[in-house]
Structure formats: C-alpha cells, structure tokens
Amino acid sequence: MRTNVLVIGGGVGGLTVALKLAKCGIGVTVVEQSKGSVHLYKGELVQPKTLQIFDSIGLQSPVLKKGHVINDIDIVERKNRSAPIDDLPVQSMSYNVLPHPFHHALMIPHETLKNILLEEAMKYPSFQYIQPARFLGFSNGQGRVKIGKEEVLIHADYYISAEGRKSKVRDEMDLGKKEKKYDHHFLTVTFPRPPTLTEGKIISNNHTFLGLFPLPGEMVRSVYLIPKGSYKRMIEEGLEEFYKKYLELCPSLDGYVQQIDSWKKIQLMIPVHYHVNHYVKNNIVLLGDAAHSVHPMAGEGMNLAIQDADVLGELLCWMYEHNKHSNDFLLLYEKVRKPRVQHILKLSHLSALAYSRPLRSFVSWRNKVMEQLTSDPILHIKHMLNISGLGIWKESIIDRAIQTGVVPKRQEDEGFQLDKRHLFTEIEDYPWRGMKEETKG
Ligand SMILES: Cc1cc2nc3c(=O)[nH]c(=O)nc-3n(C[C@H](O)[C@H](O)[C@H](O)COP(=O)(O)OP(=O)(O)OC[C@H]3O[C@@H](n4cnc5c(N)ncnc54)[C@H](O)[C@@H]3O)c2cc1C
Known part of the structure; x- marks a missing residue:
C-alpha cells in the first residue's frame, strides 16, 4: 500500500x-x-490557541455548538472545614483578560x-x-x-x-x-451538575483537591486528587465514602454526585x-x-x-x-x-508540586500564591496567556517576589494590559513562510 x-x-x-x-x-x-x-x-478542556486553530480550519462553529464556554476558573481553599463554602474567598483566573475573540476556553x-x-x-x-x-x-x-x-x-x-x-x-x-512521576493520582468521572455550576472550579484543602469543569448537557467533569496507591482501598470503602469526599469539598453537589452509580464509571488517572x-x-x-x-x-x-x-x-x-x-x-x-x-x-509541573507532599498541606502559603497570582494584574495576564497557548510572557524575578508576597502587588488601576509582543505571530508559528526564496532549499 x-x-x-x-x-x-x-x-x-x-x-x-x-x-x-x-x-x-x-x-x-x-x-x-x-x-x-x-x-x-x-482531555476535554480546549484552550484559546486550540480554539484559534479550529477557527482557522473552519471548525469553530461545530466545536462551539457542542461545547460549554469557560470564562473563569475559581479557586477556593477550604482551610476551615466548618466554614460554609459560600463564605470562603474565591480567587478567579479569568480567560477574559486575553484578547478578543479567543478570550475563553471550552469544555x-x-x-x-x-x-x-x-x-x-x-x-x-x-x-x-x-x-x-x-x-x-x-x-x-x-x-x-x-x-x-x-x-x-x-x-x-x-x-x-x-x-x-x-x-x-x-x-x-x-x-x-x-x-x-508524582506522589498522587487522580480519580476522574463525569456526572450531572447543579445548574449554577457554570464556570470551572478548584476546591482544595490540606489533603486534596477537587476540580470541577462543566460540560454541555448539564454535566460536569470532575478530577479528584488521591494519594498514590489508595485507589483499591477507596473501592473497598464503597461509593458512599466517595460521595462524602466530594461533598466535604463541595456540598452543592448533594443529589448530583450520588448519581454516579458504579465504580466502573470512575477512572483512575496516573499523571x-x-x-x-x-x-x-x-x-x-x-x-x-x-x-x-x-x-x-x-x-x-x-x-x-x-x-x-x-x-x-x-x-x-x-x-x-x-x-x-x-x-x-x-x-x-x-x-x-x-x-x-x-x-x-x-x-x-510547578502547579503539580503545589499539590504534592509536603507542600500539599501548606494551605495558607498556596492561598497566598493564588491570591497574588489572580489579583496582581500582570501576574494574572501572564499566567492566562501562558496557559492559553496564544503566546509566552515569562515571569520575571519581580513577578516571583510578588507571587510569594515578598514584594507588594501592582494595582489594577495602573492600567496594565497584555503586551501584544508576547502573542505568537504568524511567522513565529510558521517560520518557513517568512523564508526568502533562495534559502528555501
Ligand atoms: C484519563 C485521562 C484524562 C486526561 N485529562 C485531560 C484533561 O483534562 N485535559 C487535557 O488537556 N488533557 C488530558 N489528558 C491528556 C490528553 O487526553 C492527551 O494529552 C491527548 O489525548 C493526547 O492526544 P494524542 O492524539 O497525542 O494521543 P491519544 O489521545 O492518546 O491518541 C492516541 C491514539 O493512538 C491509538 N494507537 C495507539 N497505539 C496504536 C498502534 N500501535 N496502532 C494504531 N493506533 C494506535 C490509540 O488507540 C489512540 O486512539 C488526559 C489523559 C488521560 C489518559
């Protein structure tokens, strides 16, 4: 052939x-x-650069039609188990800081x-x-x-x-x-979601975290961090224990997570x-x-x-x-x-380390880092740009110092914006197009 x-x-x-x-x-x-x-x-989370690629091959419309737009990923730390989840501070990573029209993600x-x-x-x-x-x-x-x-x-x-x-x-x-390899694995499963859960959410405590990413059809894809080697024990403990773990982090899933009726639907994911x-x-x-x-x-x-x-x-x-x-x-x-x-x-890898031992239990430190990342305008834009795939804007030493709280963060009203120089250009994506005829071979 x-x-x-x-x-x-x-x-x-x-x-x-x-x-x-x-x-x-x-x-x-x-x-x-x-x-x-x-x-x-x-994988089900489509980042902005991938949406741009779908647009360029004429698939933007069918993909958008079958997907659920994600503008924000909200981060919540449950330091105190008794505090009602709705009263906890939320740090939002927002795709909307990116340039139009690829300023959102999609599930x-x-x-x-x-x-x-x-x-x-x-x-x-x-x-x-x-x-x-x-x-x-x-x-x-x-x-x-x-x-x-x-x-x-x-x-x-x-x-x-x-x-x-x-x-x-x-x-x-x-x-x-x-x-x-990592000291943790993940459980992942999709199940019906409460109608109010429309943006991405990551809820963590000092043992674990639960990521919730809404899908179309009122469904949600979840990822739950477990210590390496604990999967079999969790199956033996039964589904009731599994539901409790989800509900401890996100009580509003009550009545929804219980619709997972078999362990066969829950998949082990080894990073x-x-x-x-x-x-x-x-x-x-x-x-x-x-x-x-x-x-x-x-x-x-x-x-x-x-x-x-x-x-x-x-x-x-x-x-x-x-x-x-x-x-x-x-x-x-x-x-x-x-x-x-x-x-x-x-x-x-750096994000993964924040949820690996021994850093996993440093809730206050992680909370501080996330707070700085989402409220310092430059750190926020840099992070969203870097994960979007639309460009790279590397973090400086000052950024690192701000992130860890050593240096005070910048103020929103200083009018910081995404510097277009950090977006990939067509020639950077496809450099052969810019080659002079004689150097083409
Ligand atoms: C459980 C799980 C959850 C994930 N969650 C996410 C997520 O939330 N977000 C994200 O971005 N990424 C996630 N990923 C990663 C993402 O799915 C992969 O990075 C992505 O699918 C890679 O695409 P690929 O085309 O390179 O490989 P694959 O999607 O793995 O496709 C490879 C294909 O090759 C076929 N194949 C293999 N060997 C042969 C052979 N010898 N002959 C013929 N065909 C063969 C396979 O059957 C398969 O269809 C996840 C991965 C897993 C496993």
Whole structure:
C-alpha cells in the first residue's frame, strides 16, 4: 500500500494533522487500533490557541455548538472545614483578560471532538481512515500494520507517530526521554451538575483537591486528587465514602454526585511528565502524547497535541506545495514546538508540586500564591496567556517576589494590559513562510 503520509493513531492529534493534510490534497492514511468509540476519559478542556486553530480550519462553529464556554476558573481553599463554602474567598483566573475573540476556553466531551474532526476529514478524497488497524513496527522503511487478520506493509514519504503515551514508534526511534512521576493520582468521572455550576472550579484543602469543569448537557467533569496507591482501598470503602469526599469539598453537589452509580464509571488517572529529546528522526515525526506528557493539572495535554498537529500539518503542506522534501525543513516543526511545550510542561509541573507532599498541606502559603497570582494584574495576564497557548510572557524575578508576597502587588488601576509582543505571530508559528526564496532549499 502507498500513501504520502501515514498517521499512526487516530486520537485528537492524529486526526487534526490528517485533516490539515487532507485539506491540502496530500494523500494521508490514518491507522487506529481501537475497534470503535472507546469510553475513556481524556482531555476535554480546549484552550484559546486550540480554539484559534479550529477557527482557522473552519471548525469553530461545530466545536462551539457542542461545547460549554469557560470564562473563569475559581479557586477556593477550604482551610476551615466548618466554614460554609459560600463564605470562603474565591480567587478567579479569568480567560477574559486575553484578547478578543479567543478570550475563553471550552469544555467538550473528548469523543465528540474526535467525531467532529473525523467527520470533517472524511469529506476530503485524499483522506483514508482504517480502523481497527494496529501499527506493529517498521520493516525495511515501511510501516507494518495489522488490518483484521492480515499484515499489510504501508509505504509512505513521512510517518507520523500520534499513538499517545505508549508509542511504539518512539520506542523504536530510541530518542530518549526523561520521566517524572508524582506522589498522587487522580480519580476522574463525569456526572450531572447543579445548574449554577457554570464556570470551572478548584476546591482544595490540606489533603486534596477537587476540580470541577462543566460540560454541555448539564454535566460536569470532575478530577479528584488521591494519594498514590489508595485507589483499591477507596473501592473497598464503597461509593458512599466517595460521595462524602466530594461533598466535604463541595456540598452543592448533594443529589448530583450520588448519581454516579458504579465504580466502573470512575477512572483512575496516573499523571506522568516526560519530554523526548527530539521530535524528528529522518522521515519519522512524533506529536502529542507520543512526544510529551504533561501533568493534567493545567488541562493542556490535548491542546499540546492539537497545537503540534497544526504546526506539523502546515509545514508538510508547505513542503509538498514547494517540493522541499528535506530533513532540515521537517526540523522546523521541532524548533517551533519543543520550547513552547517545554514551557507548558514546566508550568504544569510547578502547579503539580503545589499539590504534592509536603507542600500539599501548606494551605495558607498556596492561598497566598493564588491570591497574588489572580489579583496582581500582570501576574494574572501572564499566567492566562501562558496557559492559553496564544503566546509566552515569562515571569520575571519581580513577578516571583510578588507571587510569594515578598514584594507588594501592582494595582489594577495602573492600567496594565497584555503586551501584544508576547502573542505568537504568524511567522513565529510558521517560520518557513517568512523564508526568502533562495534559502528555501
Ligand atoms: C484519563 C485521562 C484524562 C486526561 N485529562 C485531560 C484533561 O483534562 N485535559 C487535557 O488537556 N488533557 C488530558 N489528558 C491528556 C490528553 O487526553 C492527551 O494529552 C491527548 O489525548 C493526547 O492526544 P494524542 O492524539 O497525542 O494521543 P491519544 O489521545 O492518546 O491518541 C492516541 C491514539 O493512538 C491509538 N494507537 C495507539 N497505539 C496504536 C498502534 N500501535 N496502532 C494504531 N493506533 C494506535 C490509540 O488507540 C489512540 O486512539 C488526559 C489523559 C488521560 C489518559
């Protein structure tokens, strides 16, 4: 079998890059090992840069229609168990500080998003989707894929590994990766929500935290931090104990969380953090979770995969259009994406540490840091910009000093604004477009 580009894995990253290539008329084949739609909780928070990408490929409207807009993520610390939750101070991280129109995030069920991408890609004749089809490895520079009982060799100009965390291609490429594990795991489950819960919410105490992210259809996706190794014991304790834990942090879930009627609906999520040293080797390219995995704290994994796919898709379209098939050009993808991913990985890791031992129990310290972050206008804008993916505005030593309360925070009325220089420009996203004709190869 022959194709221009073989995409291994039909997750959000694989489907996005395949759709972009199909739009350019490049022959693209996606092989996906699963038999059909799988019920597995995965990323559902779409950050502003990802919304911008959907807008650029004409998917903004269907995505918005099937999603729930998030403007704010409210942070509440329950230092004192007896204090009514409604009386506790709320610190709001607001996406609205970002420039219009990508000044909000969106929650959308993972499978719904994949279906939108797949349906759109199916409209293009150069797109081919084979499912179930399992990639087995490489043989003489061709991909070995098991389709039904048959083993097929697929020959492509480029191979994209978008197989997620357990990437076979990454292991074969032997690119090396540094991995970090955490002292905590998460439980995650979706259930009906009270109608008043319309924005994101993170409620924490000195043992744990509960993240609540509203989905369309009056549902809410929750993530609950548990100590590593406590999952089995919690199942033995039963659902009643599980409900109590949620209600202790968020009493308004009473009558809602109890609608989770089986442990089978609750998924264990084990955070890992890694980043491969290189994304490209010869004509093989890694993207998404195959290349990096981020702690789920910042809700970035799915976004990084789609943002990788956007840059790689644009680059390959350009390479085919201009007939520039050189490894030097392919490396531009890594050059754009790796430092951005590294920055997000660092931010998420730092947030994760705040909820790891021994810092987990320092509620007052964490509260102070969050208060400074949300009420200092520059810190707030920088944080929202950095997690949005729309740009990078690194924190300075003064910012750090303000965040920890060593230096007083800046005042709102000083008129601080997002400096446009910190937004990624088109040339920064796709630098090959700015290359002079003679340097193009
Ligand atoms: C439980 C859980 C919760 C998460 N929550 C969040 C969140 O709230 N926010 C967020 O942003 N991110 C979250 N993430 C991370 C996010 O889902 C991932 O970062 C994102 O899905 C990565 O996309 P991907 O396309 O790179 O990989 P995946 O989504 O993992 O897709 C890889 C695809 O490749 C297929 N595949 C694998 N091996 C082969 C093979 N050999 N042959 C053919 N096909 C193959 C798989 O079946 C799969 O469909 C979560 C992840 C998990 C596991």
